[in-house]
Amino acid sequence: MKYAYYPGCSLRGTGRAYEESLLAVFRALEVEVEEIDDWNCCGATTYMSVDELTSYALASRNLALAERDHSEIIAPCAACYLVLNKTQHYIRDYPDIKLVVTRALDAIGLKYHDKVRVRHPLDVLLNDVGPKAIAAKVKVPLNGLKIAPYYGCQIVRPYSTFDDQGDPTSMERLLEACGAKTVHYPLKTTCCGGSQKGTLPEVGLDLIHYLLSEAQKNGAEVITTVCPLCQFNLESFQKEAGDRHHPTAVPVLYFSQLLALALGAPADAIGLQRGFVPIGPVFANKEIAYA
Amino acid sequence: MELKRTVKFEADRDPEFARWISHTVGGERIRHCLQCGLCSGKCPLSLYMDYTPRRLMHLSREGFKEEVLGSSSIWLCTACYACMVNCPKSINVTHLLYALKQRAIEERRYPRRFAIPVMARQFSDMVRGSGRITESWLILRVFLRTSIWRLLGMSGLGLKLLRTGRMPIKRERIQRRAEMEKLLDSVAATRKELAI
Ligand code: SF4
Ligand code: SF4
Numbered sequence: 001m002k003y004a005y006y007p008g009c010s011l012r013g014t015g016r017a018y019e020e021s022l023l024a025v026f027r028a029l030e031v032e033v034e035e036i037d038d039w040n041c042c043g044a045t046t047y048m049s050v051d052e053l054t055s056y057a058l059a060s061r062n063l064a065l066a067e068r069d070h071s072e073i074i075a076p077c078a079a080c081y082l083v084l085n086k087t088q089h090y091i092r093d094y095p096d097i098k099l100v101v102t103r104a105l106d107a108i109g110l111k112y113h114d115k116v117r118v119r120h121p122l123d124v125l126l127n128d129v130g131p132k133a134i135a136a137k138v139k140v141p142l143n144g145l146k147i148a149p150y151y152g153c154q155i156v157r158p159y160s161t162f163d164d165q166g167d168p169t170s171m172e173r174l175l176e177a178c179g180a181k182t183v184h185y186p187l188k189t190t191c192c193g194g195s196q197k198g199t200l201p202e203v204g205l206d207l208i209h210y211l212l213s214e215a216q217k218n219g220a221e222v223i224t225t226v227c228p229l230c231q232f233n234l235e236s237f238q239k240e241a242g243d244r245h246h247p248t249a250v251p252v253l254y255f256s257q258l259l260a261l262a263l264g265a266p267a268d269a270i271g272l273q274r275g276f277v278p279i280g281p282v283f284a285n286k287e288i289a290y291a
Numbered sequence: 292m293e294l295k296r297t298v299k300f301e302a303d304r305d306p307e308f309a310r311w312i313s314h315t316v317g318g319e320r321i322r323h324c325l326q327c328g329l330c331s332g333k334c335p336l337s338l339y340m341d342y343t344p345r346r347l348m349h350l351s352r353e354g355f356k357e358e359v360l361g362s363s364s365i366w367l368c369t370a371c372y373a374c375m376v377n378c379p380k381s382i383n384v385t386h387l388l389y390a391l392k393q394r395a396i397e398e399r400r401y402p403r404r405f406a407i408p409v410m411a412r413q414f415s416d417m418v419r420g421s422g423r424i425t426e427s428w429l430i431l432r433v434f435l436r437t438s439i440w441r442l443l444g445m446s447g448l449g450l451k452l453l454r455t456g457r458m459p460i461k462r463e464r465i466q467r468r469a470e471m472e473k474l475l476d477s478v479a480a481t482r483k484e485l486a487i
Binding site for chain 2: 010014041043051052100104106107158191195203273
């Protein structure tokens with residue numbers, strides 16, 4: 001089966017490494033994906049918080065476009081994943097919203113039949129491919145690299161059903177299949193502050209700091225994320241958060257970068273050079289011989 | 292010494308506000324709130340809030356509009372959904388907070404230093420015109436309209452992003468751009484017709 005692929009705007013900007021590495025993982029595992037034809041912005045949190053109706057219409061154009069040729073959509077970005085799912089729920093539950101969406105789509109010659117399922121790559125890799133199949137294809141074992149798996153909010157809450165909403169384990173199972181170790185990380189689903197760093201910096205920096213220092217304290221050599229905003233916050237403001245509290249130096253990668261590396265993809269093809277906290281020394285220390 | 296009454300009177304309530312919040316889409320279950328406080332306990336931001344989520348639920352369904360719309364909590368909420376998934380009465384706490392935020396924006400009650408309306412405006416203009424968001428341009432446009440100094444303050448980060456190729460300047464666009472306008476106009480028309 002071919003999945004529809006919905007990258008969203010962040011994966012074309014600050015989150016480029018997420019897309020580069022995820023597509024490498026899909027290629028290595030023979031997961032076939034096809035980008036949704038002429039997809040548009042999902043509306044993200046900005047529209048959701050000021051004008052929800054518009055965000056449902058924007059999201060439904062993507063759903064309708066995907067539905068023409070596919071029965072499942074892969075949405076890696078946390079905001080896109082949430083908005084697409086929320087839109088489906090609200091169209092089902094509220095006749096007024098359904099009417100708004102139906103008419104808006106009608107104006108551009110599209111129809112939405114509620115036949116397409118929105119899924120996260122973690123879900124697809126774990127449940128459709130499986131850790132066993134992944135382990136069989138590992139070329140560069142991660143040699144016990146100690147990872148703090150960080151999920152953040154919107155992948156596990158409130159709509160997803162593939163994992164626990166407070167203590168998920170999908171990322172652990174995938175990374176352990178590649179030879180990594182995961183550390184105890186009770187803050188794994190605590191919010192990174194989203195765009196709080198922009199509006200209320202003192203609060204945003206607090207949240208960022210506690211996530212980082214908890215990971216470091218528990219022995220993590222790397223933090224892995226599933227969301228472009230989490231990755232951006234934890235990495236880009238690590239220095240600033242450290243200046244306010246006490247310094248930390250933990251590289252923050254997308255989970256897909258480590259999977260791709262283990263499956264044999266070359267480092268510069270999966271965005272490892274795009275990080276701010278160098279990852280090279282960590283890999284050297286673990287004798288991970290990547291290409 | 293400033294003396295302030297600490298107990299609210301019945302007359303301080305705004306029944307219209309209470310009716311509005313109990314009928315907002317997704318928020319209908321607010322009247323089932325038990326005031327158990329699980330939402331506040333799970334909320335990572337409640338330590339910073341003047342009114343915790345539990346208190347906001349009660350104040351808003353009782354119609355204490357001034358307190359609710361003037362509260363810092365609606366700006367602190369990051370929509371992490373921890374409250375909502377833990378509520379024993381399945382109340383959409385997060386969506387209710389969204390509704391309060393929208394109402395506060397409509398009534399132009401937000402702290403001055405927030406670039407929220409500017410951000411929202413630039414975001415929607417970009418979606419209408421291009422169908423997609425190019426992060427670098429969005430940030431630039433917001434800063435140009437709010438504080439050029441903050442832009443300069445952020446330039447270190449900007450440079451790092453450029454250097455690592457994470458700030459592409461190329462504008463992202465959809466091909467069938469006319470569809471965006473039609474889609475958005477249709478939403479506006481239906482919204483007017485249904486008065487929602
Ligand atoms: S968890 Fe639910 S029932 Fe309990 S106080 Fe919060 S909103 Fe009310
Ligand atoms: S969604 Fe908002 S109110 Fe609810 S737990 Fe998260 S930050 Fe707190």
